[in-house]
Each structure stands twice: as C-alpha cells, then as structure tokens.
Amino acid sequence: MESEYLVEVRDLVKWFPIKSSFFRRTTGNVRAVDGISLKIRRGQTMGLVGESGCGKSTAGRTMLRLLERTSGDVIFDGQDIFKLPKEELRRMRPRMQIVFQDPYSSLNPRQSVADLIADPLYINKVHKNRRERDENVRKLMDTVGLARRVENSYPHELDCYDFCHSANYVFYNINYYKGI
Ligand SMILES: Nc1ncnc2c1ncn2[C@@H]1O[C@H](COP(=O)(O)OP(=O)(O)OP(=O)(O)O)[C@@H](O)[C@H]1O
Numbered sequence: 001m002e003s004e005y006l007v008e009v010r011d012l013v014k015w016f017p018i019k020s021s022f023f024r025r026t027t028g029n030v031r032a033v034d035g036i037s038l039k040i041r042r043g044q045t046m047g048l049v050g051e052s053g054c055g056k057s058t059a060g061r062t063m064l065r066l067l068e069r070t071s072g073d074v075i076f077d078g079q080d081i082f083k084l085p086k087e088e089l090r091r092m093r094p095r096m097q098i099v100f101q102d103p104y105s106s107l108n109p110r111q112s113v114a115d116l117i118a119d120p121l122y123i124n125k126v127h128k129n130r131r132e133r134d135e136n137v138r139k140l141m142d143t144v145g146l147a148r149r150v151e152n153s154y155p156h157e158l159d160c161y162d163f164c165h166s167a168n169y170v171f172y173n174i175n176y177y178k179g180i
C-alpha cells in the first residue's frame, strides 16, 4: 500500500563526536541535529531554513543515510531507511537525491557536460549500451532546455545559467528515466 507521506522523519538526532588529540577519546559532541521531526507528502516541497551551521545539510545527509544517525527514524516511501539492507538501500538511492547549493563544487571539473549527465545513468545501469545512453543524454538536454552547444564543454567553460542546469540534471536524470 502506498503511504500517505513520501518522507517521515521522527525525532532524528545526529551528533558528531569531538575527539581529544591525545588518546582519541571522545570529549564531547557537536549536536548538529538534535531531534527533528517532519512529514512531507508526495509532490510537496518543504523548506528548511536557518542560520549557517545550524544543521540543515547534516539533516539532509542523515535523512538520505549518507551519514549514520545517532538516533531517530527516517521513513522513505514506507521503508525505514536505517533498517534497509545494503542492497535494498542501493536500489533506493536513485530516488533520494541531494541537489547541492553550489553547483561548481558538485561537478567534476575534468568531465564534460555530456559525461557528467551520463555518469549516474551508467552507474545505475539505466542503459544497455553506449549509443542508447548518448541518445538519451541528448534527449534529456533537449527536454530541459540545456543547449547542445555545451555538450562537450567543461564546467569552467559554462556560464552560470548553463551550469546550474547541468548540475541539476546530473542529479535528476535518473529519476526522470525511471519515471519516478
Ligand atoms: N563531518 C562533520 N564532523 C564534525 N562536525 C560536523 C560535520 N559536519 C558538520 N559538522 C558540524 O555540524 C554543524 C551543522 O553543520 P551543517 O553543515 O549541517 O550546517 P548548515 O545548516 O548546513 O550550514 P550552511 O547554511 O552553512 O550550509 C556545524 O557546527 C558543523 O561544523
């Protein structure tokens, strides 16, 4: 049965231990996320706002299990993501993405736009062969209005508009192809 909420976070806590330089003993904790709860319905957008260092990114990373939690639960589409075995979590990964604040730091400067878009498709084995993948990279670029002229460009050669676009595709295209 499809759950009413796509994301449910219950009392999520993420602390980072502070280690002393001597003996590497834990001397305290950075309480980056200290008990947040939220629910997001399908198709709904939620904004998390706060001053720098208040724990927004840590909350996002822990919700995707890119970081292990200290305590609390995260339910994604009815599944408790901290209880998922590795293989199932891997299958879930393409559906849970972070679009980074700063596109310049989220793109590999040594990859062309086409390769940046193709990479996640390749990693997630979306296409059978290279030709099919190249065709779909171009189709994706057309669909979202990214000019073909930037296909072989590298991140530093792009203007900000093209850049933000390509950064977002890298993270969104898998979902697009899987029809999620
Ligand atoms: N890997 C880590 N190890 C130790 N402390 C960390 C780690 N990551 C984040 N922190 C600390 O956790 C707190 C929250 O950081 P976080 O990056 O989540 O804040 P933020 O709200 O995303 O800030 P910004 O608006 O600047 O992006 C900060 O005090 C930060 O120094």
Ligand SMILES: [Mg+2]
Residues within 6 Å of the ligand: 056, 057, 058
């Ligand atoms: Mg942040």
